[in-house]
Amino acid sequence: MIRANLPKIYSHELINNLYKHPYTKIDFVAEDCQIHRNTAVKRLDELVQLGVLQKVKIGKENFYINVDLYHLLMEQ
Numbered sequence: 348m349i350r351a352n353l354p355k356i357y358s359h360e361l362i363n364n365l366y367k368h369p370y371t372k373i374d375f376v377a378e379d380c381q382i383h384r385n386t387a388v389k390r391l392d393e394l395v396q397l398g399v400l401q402k403v404k405i406g407k408e409n410f411y412i413n414v415d416l417y418h419l420l421m422e423q
Contacts, residue, residue: 348397348399349361349362349394349397349399352397353393353394353397356390356393356394358380360379360380360381361376361379361380361390363379364376364379364380365394365399365400365413365416366413366416368413369412369413369416369417369420370410370411370412370413370417371391371400371410371411371413372408372409372410372411373387373388373391373409374387376390376391391409391411394411395411399413399415400412400413400414401414
């Protein structure tokens with residue numbers, strides 16, 4: 348889905364980050380993908396618009412929840 352709809356942002360590092368835990372943060376994506384923080388924000392927001400992630404603000408920080416992975420883990 349990501350590769351087909353957002354080929355410009357697709358990378359192995361990004362996919363690994365999204366499926367390592369049921370949530371991620373801007374700093375985690377920036378570090379794992381070795382990109383600038385602003386680029387990480389743009390990519391995560393594109394994934395929210397695509398429906399892959401859900402953005403949740405907790406305190407001052409945004410968390411990006413991989414809802415499908417979260418539900419899969421909760422079924423176990």
